[in-house]
Amino acid sequence: MGIKIVQRHGKSLKDKLYIPAIVGGMKTTFTHFKKNLGDVSNLRTMQYPEVQPTDITERYRGVHRLTKWEDESEKCVACYMCATACPAQCIFIDAEERFDGVAEKRPKEFKIDLLECVFCGYCVEACPCDAIRMDTGIFSFTASKREDFVVDKERLMSHERSKDFDDE
Structure with missing residues (x-):
């Protein structure tokens, strides 16, 4: 048989x-x-964190950042495309109406749980407005409480583009 x-x-x-x-x-x-x-x-x-690694490639996806318009308002239109594309489901968005004529809505709350994130970059690829990027160059983040790893909109907008990505 x-x-x-x-x-x-x-x-x-x-x-x-x-x-x-x-x-x-x-x-x-x-x-x-x-x-x-x-x-x-x-x-x-390596005596980390005093000595930082030098072998990180330029293709590394660092911590997320939200991009801004020239008037310092967020580019995000709260379309939920990044949250939908995220396989880890670690992006949380709460939308509100926008009255400045730039778009219909914007995120009232935008949070990313970095402990759940797998840093795949699908959120960056899915964003139609180029509002979210992973080019901060921040590869190491520490905290003493779990809540500190949930990054909110203000902190995401305060992250700057890394100088390593400026030549692109």
Whole structure:
């Protein structure tokens, strides 16, 4: 009937105890430990955050920013395209009516949860107004509370374009 019988490995007592695998792993660990203890110049350790990484490519997607018009108002028209395209569903927008004639509406609230964000860039690609970008060059962000990772509209608009992206 086309049934293939596959023999199961690990039937011996030696394989069931996992002792040889553990000993082999410990042997590898202690070999590296002994080698690195004698010559620390081979270690690839960086004193972060005092020393920042230099091997980040120019294609890296940093933290988001919202772009502005010349009059410092946001370009976002609260179309929800970025929130719809986001696979992590970490963008939250609450729209309000806009009376300055630039657009029909604008975001009353615009929040991005950076702990849920996967930094895929789909929000940037989906935005029809070029209102959201990921060119800040900020690759490291820390906080002591979860709430500090939820970035609001004011903070997103305060992020500047990184000087590394100016030549594009």
